Amino acid sequence: MNILDFINYWIAMFLLVTGLYIVIARGNLVKKLVGLSIFQTSVYLVYISPSKIIGGTAPIIVPGMSVYSNPLPHVLILTAIVVGVATIALGLAIVVRIHEAYGTIEEDEIHAQDQGTQ
Amino acid sequence: MNIADPQLALAIPAVGAVLIALCGRWPDVRETVTLATAIALLVVVASLAQLVFAGERPSVTLFSMLPGLSIALTVEPLGMLFGLIASGLWIVNSIYSIGYMRGNNEKNQTRFYVFFAIALACAMGIAFAGNLLTLLLFYEALTIATYPLVAHKGDPNTVRSARVYIGILLTTSIGLLIPAIVWTYIVAGTTDFVAGGILEGNLQGPAVGLLLGLYVFGAGKAAVMPVHRWLPAAMVAPTPVSALLHAVAVVKAGVFTIVKVIVYTFGVDFLFTQPSSSWLVYVAAFTIIAASIVALRQTNLKRLLAYSTIAQLSYVVMATAILKPLSEIGAAIHMVSHAFGKITLFFAVGAIYTASKKTEITQLRGIGRRMPWTMTAFTIGALSMIGVPPTAGFVSKWYILAGSFQADNYVALFTIIASTVLNAAYFLPIVFWAWFSEDTSEPDKQHGEAPVAIIIALTITAALTIAFFFFNGPALELESQLVGRQK
Amino acid sequence: MxxxxxxxxxxxxxxxxxxxxxxxxxxxxxxxxxxxxxxxxxxxxxxxxxxxxxxxxxxxxxxxxxxxxxxxxxxxxxxxxxxxxxxxxxxxxxxxxxxxxxxxxxxxxxxxxxxxxxxxxxxxxxxxxxxxxxxxxxxxxxxxxxxxxxxxxxxxxxxxxxxxxxxxxxxxxxxxxxxxxxxxxxxxxxxxxxxxxxxxxxxxxxxxxxxxxxxxxxxxxxxxxxxxxxxxxxxxxxxxxxxxxxxxxxxxxxxxxxxxxxxxxxxxxxxHVFDDLPYGEILLALSIAAMFVASLVAIFQEDVKRMFAYSSVAQIGYITLGIGLANTSGLTGSIVHLFNHAVAKGAIFLLLGCVALRIGQPALSQMAGLAKRMPLTAAGLVVAGLSLIGVPGTVGFVSKWYLVMGALEKGWWWLAALVLLSSLLAVVYVWRVVEICYFREPSKDLATANEAPLSMLIPAWVFVIACVYFGLDATVTSETAATAAKTLLESLR
Known part of the structure; x- marks a missing residue:
């Protein structure tokens, strides 16, 4: 078994962990969202890469083509991308509101302000 | 319409509570409603009693609570007796409450009467419960309904004591009684009260003793040591609450639960064959002696009575645990005789407080001359606690002793004799000081008897204490049905 | 159509x-x-x-x-x-x-x-x-x-x-x-x-x-x-x-x-999940931790809403506990608790909303004297609180009944004991609220407050009454839950 056979999964997992690390390690709320976006993107690879057959085409019957890729995961990931975009958009909108309310988007400064008001 | 219906016994005080709440603005109407409710309840309970005397067991299933488990009422001799005491003494206690609450200008009197009526409804539910689940439901409801009564004054000290009260009662019932009932349900497949018990053949060996322990300590209202601390704490309540609830309804609900479980869930004969259940006599005996010794050291009258109650409750538990027909009768009768005696004592203490604001034993010197009625009643109550004829206390002690002889149980015999001495040791000095000692109170604190309503109430209960010595036939007959049905 | x-x-x-x-x-x-x-x-x-x-x-x-x-x-x-x-x-x-x-x-x-x-x-x-x-x-x-x-x-x-x-x-x-x-x-x-x-x-x-x-x-x-x-x-x-x-x-x-x-x-x-893997055990351990840790944290909260939020974490512990038991009684308890906890917590948060309408989001000390100013709200809180504790006659009891039964059927005494022990922690935090609402003089925030309008009280009390009704007559909810539990356990294997 060649380790490179699973190169697509290796890449996906690398992106996944990278994204998760950014979410946890960064204090800047926008950077956290960037991490979250990378994290979500990695999942797209998990779906798409196994369903793409090299040399395969879209599943439309045309003469001369006998190899087709599975369209279903592609469709699913289209949906997931939409969901992801919506999430990031909402997240950024909330960050804007947080900036209006606190004057900062650094997590520790927000935390300090909250402690002060209590 | 047939009034001999256990549902009515629950409905009357419940409806009464609503009416009292509605009449809250007019104290006279409110108290009339209370009295009328109490009388109506007694009528219903008495008509039920006739049926039970005739050997009937009126029963009704109210509704199904869980699949296969319903809320059901069944009237049997033991519950009948408990129902009779609680409802009968409620009338007397209501008269007393009127005098006491008005005499002391207590606040929130409507709340007081409302929760009192609810507590009585719960007590009726416990008395007539047809299965363990119903018993548990009303048992907990009684705990909750009496909490506002205990915390009535509402000052921080009272609230703290009330916290002990609710804390211990909820802890024991949730922590021990509920698992006991679930366990019973799992092994027996039912929680119904059946003459002769439901556990025979379903449970063996040490598990029996363990289950018994869950029940005895789970019924925290019985105040078997070490779960007795709530009772002295509950003494912060107004005296009518201490009198009816913490000498009669609530505490009797505890020992009633234990007796009922032993008779109808375990079965006396089955339990007698199980050596793992014998510990109960020792624990009860210890409670009797220990509580009496603690009572000796009390200086506050109500706390003294509370510890005396703890000891007397364990008489009932011990008598049941002897597991002989005569002792079971003794246990049931002791619930009655202690009720009469102890309510009289509390009435007297409340009367003293209302008239003079005295709460300590040392303040009672020579008080007999100022309050002759009150102190006569107190003396009768005290004699009944000791078990001197011609008072009610003698009758029940007689049966418990007879039962101990039947079982050759010398621990029980010794305990009864020792505690009689102890009882005398803490009650007689008070009686002596009250009658034969010089009055030391200051001249500006002159006082006479308490209000008339109070005097009427305590005279009635004192008379009952003596009357029960002579006319205890019906009660004995009723309870002999209890043991007669199972040899 | x-x-x-x-x-x-x-x-x-x-x-x-x-x-x-x-x-x-x-x-x-x-x-x-x-x-x-x-x-x-x-x-x-x-x-x-x-x-x-x-x-x-x-x-x-x-x-x-x-x-x-x-x-x-x-x-x-x-x-x-x-x-x-x-x-x-x-x-x-x-x-x-x-x-x-x-x-x-x-x-x-x-x-x-x-x-x-x-x-x-x-x-x-x-x-x-x-x-x-x-x-x-x-x-x-x-x-x-x-x-x-x-x-x-x-x-x-x-x-x-x-x-x-x-x-x-x-x-x-x-x-x-x-x-x-x-x-x-x-x-x-x-x-x-x-x-x-x-x-x-x-x-x-x-x-x-x-x-x-x-x-x-x-x-x-x-x-x-x-x-x-x-x-x-x-x-x-x-x-x-x-x-x-x-x-x-x-x-x-x-x-x-x-x-x-x-x-x-x-x-x-x-x-696959419960017999071959220690899945149930992990779930049980986390549930027990939730029941105790979250309840303990709830006891020390000053903000009432936060307190009941922690209580939610604890109550979710009961639900997952039943799943971890993976027998019919446990699962029934878990599913019926979905409903029961929803009703009780719904009631509590709606009633707190009534309080918030009058004085803003309340700290515990601001609830003082609530019973005098908003008696219906306070009474509803007590009933729903009793339900969280699991007092018989309320919905909480029904769930606890099944959970304890599920634990005892497996012979796990300690687990039944832990379930009930954690209920007692609920007594502590619920009673903090009860005492403050009933036995303190009204706080200055509440001094002029009165009941919330009926449009809020009625829905809140629908939940409160449901707490008692489905606690007394639990045949419908628990039979449905039992059917659901059987469906789950019988599906395929």
């Missing part, structure tokens, strides 16, 4: 109503529309439940595309019960919400609130009703995104931070779920839950499947706030508007629990 399309309408009605709200823009009109949509959803769910109990599982092919190619809506006893729960709670809250959000949210934003509310409702119903794994994810995100908005509506600026935190954790959870679903799809080649279950039962459990189970469990646990993944919950509940808190506390976590049930029992199957 309509009757055969009920499963679709269940989701479509609130889903269509949501964008219409944006078009209407007028506060009152949108409120009426929300009322209409939520009450019809409730009616539909009740019809579905009756039909399922009567005739067994309903399968509905969305758009006429048959499973496993199309998306199947599949209603059995388990999700019919959850559908009723979610839509009923949604329906009762709508009339309440008008006054409450009137005080807590600027009036020009009301139509947005209702849009988010209806989307959230549609999402939750969709997650519950669908029989398609990817559809679960989509609806979960619909409801989650709407939830973040509902929380961010809070007056306090901390609501924004709470919403943001929840967004991060919720998205991580949802993404984990997608990974799990993706792995399942790769292994089985289908997305239909029943189909996946069928195929898993025929194949050995190898590593990708275990990984799928792990991703799904962790993802769903984030959503249901299983200890220690509950960190988003207290702040989100504490700072969201009262209506949002009540709605989310009663429904959102419950739907996540349903998902956990669905995946562990129906899809993977009891024998």
């Amino acid at each position: 309509i009757s055969s399309n009920l499963p679709a309408l269940q989701v479509v009605v609130p889903l269509i109503a949501a964008p219409v709200c944006v078009l209407l823009r007028r506060g009152t009109l949108t409120w009426l529309l929300a009322w209409l949509a939520s009450w019809s959803a409730a009616a539909i769910s009740i019809v579905l439940l009756i039909r399922v109990l009567d005739q067994g599982t309903i399968s509905y092919a969305l758009g006429g595309w048959l499973a496993p190619w199309g998306i199947e809506y599949r209603v059995d006893a388990v999700n019919a019960f959850v559908l009723v729960l979610v839509s009923l709670v949604g329906a009762v809250i709508v009339p309440y919400a008008r006054t409450s959000i009137g005080a807590e949210i600027r009036s020009e934003q009301h139509y947005l609130f209702w849009t988010a509310y209806l989307l959230c409702l549609a999402g939750l119903l969709g997650v519950t009703i669908t029989g398609d794994a990817f559809n679960v994810f989509v609806f979960l995100e619909v409801s989650s995104l709407a939830t973040y908005i509902l929380i961010a509506f809070g007056n306090d600026r901390r609501a924004l931070v709470a919403s943001y935190q929840y967004l991060i954790m919720g998205t991580i959870g949802a993404t984990f779920i997608v990974i799990g679903v993706g792995l399942l799809y790769l292994m089985t080649g289908t997305l239909n839950l029943a189909d996946i279950a069928q195929r898993i039962s025929e194949m050995p459990v190898d590593r990708p499947l275990l990984a799928a189970l792990a991703f799904l469990t962790v993802g769903i646990s984030l959503k249901l706030a299983l200890f220690p993944l509950h960190l988003w919950l207290p702040n989100a509940y504490a700072y969201a508007p009262s209506v949002s808190t009540a709605f989310l506390a009663a429904t959102a976590t419950k739907v996540a629990v349903y998902l956990l049930l669905r995946f562990t029992f129906t899809v993977f199957g009891k024998s």
Whole structure:
């Protein structure tokens, strides 16, 4: 078994962990969202890469083509991308509101302000 | 319409509570409603009693609570007796409450009467419960309904004591009684009260003793040591609450639960064959002696009575645990005789407080001359606690002793004799000081008897204490049905 | 025609109503529309439940595309019960919400609130009703995104931070779920839950499947706030508007629990999950930790809403405890507690909303004397509080009864003892509230306050009365729950 056979999964997992690390390690709320976006993107690879057959085409019957890729995961990931975009958009909108309310988007400064008001 | 219906016994005080709440603005109407409710309840309970005397067991299933488990009422001799005491003494206690609450200008009197009526409804539910689940439901409801009564004054000290009260009662019932009932349900497949018990053949060996322990300590209202601390704490309540609830309804609900479980869930004969259940006599005996010794050291009258109650409750538990027909009768009768005696004592203490604001034993010197009625009643109550004829206390002690002889149980015999001495040791000095000692109170604190309503109430209960010595036939007959049905 | 399309309408009605709200823009009109949509959803769910109990599982092919190619809506006893729960709670809250959000949210934003509310409702119903794994994810995100908005509506600026935190954790959870679903799809080649279950039962459990189970469990646990993944919950509940808190506390976590049930029992199957893996043990350990740690933390909270938010984490522990037991009684207890806890917590948060209407979000000390000024509110809090403790005669007792029975049937004494012991912690925090409400002189905030208007009190008291009614007559709820539990345990293996 060649380790490179699973190169697509290796890449996906690398992106996944990278994204998760950014979410946890960064204090800047926008950077956290960037991490979250990378994290979500990695999942797209998990779906798409196994369903793409090299040399395969879209599943439309045309003469001369006998190899087709599975369209279903592609469709699913289209949906997931939409969901992801919506999430990031909402997240950024909330960050804007947080900036209006606190004057900062650094997590520790927000935390300090909250402690002060209590 | 047939009034001999256990549902009515629950409905009357419940409806009464609503009416009292509605009449809250007019104290006279409110108290009339209370009295009328109490009388109506007694009528219903008495008509039920006739049926039970005739050997009937009126029963009704109210509704199904869980699949296969319903809320059901069944009237049997033991519950009948408990129902009779609680409802009968409620009338007397209501008269007393009127005098006491008005005499002391207590606040929130409507709340007081409302929760009192609810507590009585719960007590009726416990008395007539047809299965363990119903018993548990009303048992907990009684705990909750009496909490506002205990915390009535509402000052921080009272609230703290009330916290002990609710804390211990909820802890024991949730922590021990509920698992006991679930366990019973799992092994027996039912929680119904059946003459002769439901556990025979379903449970063996040490598990029996363990289950018994869950029940005895789970019924925290019985105040078997070490779960007795709530009772002295509950003494912060107004005296009518201490009198009816913490000498009669609530505490009797505890020992009633234990007796009922032993008779109808375990079965006396089955339990007698199980050596793992014998510990109960020792624990009860210890409670009797220990509580009496603690009572000796009390200086506050109500706390003294509370510890005396703890000891007397364990008489009932011990008598049941002897597991002989005569002792079971003794246990049931002791619930009655202690009720009469102890309510009289509390009435007297409340009367003293209302008239003079005295709460300590040392303040009672020579008080007999100022309050002759009150102190006569107190003396009768005290004699009944000791078990001197011609008072009610003698009758029940007689049966418990007879039962101990039947079982050759010398621990029980010794305990009864020792505690009689102890009882005398803490009650007689008070009686002596009250009658034969010089009055030391200051001249500006002159006082006479308490209000008339109070005097009427305590005279009635004192008379009952003596009357029960002579006319205890019906009660004995009723309870002999209890043991007669199972040899 | 309509009757055969009920499963679709269940989701479509609130889903269509949501964008219409944006078009209407007028506060009152949108409120009426929300009322209409939520009450019809409730009616539909009740019809579905009756039909399922009567005739067994309903399968509905969305758009006429048959499973496993199309998306199947599949209603059995388990999700019919959850559908009723979610839509009923949604329906009762709508009339309440008008006054409450009137005080807590600027009036020009009301139509947005209702849009988010209806989307959230549609999402939750969709997650519950669908029989398609990817559809679960989509609806979960619909409801989650709407939830973040509902929380961010809070007056306090901390609501924004709470919403943001929840967004991060919720998205991580949802993404984990997608990974799990993706792995399942790769292994089985289908997305239909029943189909996946069928195929898993025929194949050995190898590593990708275990990984799928792990991703799904962790993802769903984030959503249901299983200890220690509950960190988003207290702040989100504490700072969201009262209506949002009540709605989310009663429904959102419950739907996540349903998902956990669905995946562990129906899809993977009891024998794979519970017999071959220490899954039950892990769940039990976390549940016990939740019951104790969260209750203890609740005892030391000063903010009343936060206190009950922690109590929610503890109560979720009871629910997952029943799942961990994986026997009929335990599972019945767990499912019935979904309903019972929803009712009790719904009541509490709605009543706290009544208090908030008068004095703003209350700290415990500000509740002093509540019983004098707002007697009905205080009395309702006591009843619902007793229900959290599990006093007989309230819904909490019914759940505890089954959970204790489930533990004892397995011979696990210690577990029964722990369940009851943790109930006693609830006594402590509930009684703190009771004492302050009843035995203190009214605080200066409450000095001039009076009862909340009836439009708020009545819905709140509907929950309070349900606490007692379904505690006394629990045959309907517990029989439905028992049927659901049996359905889960019997599915396939």
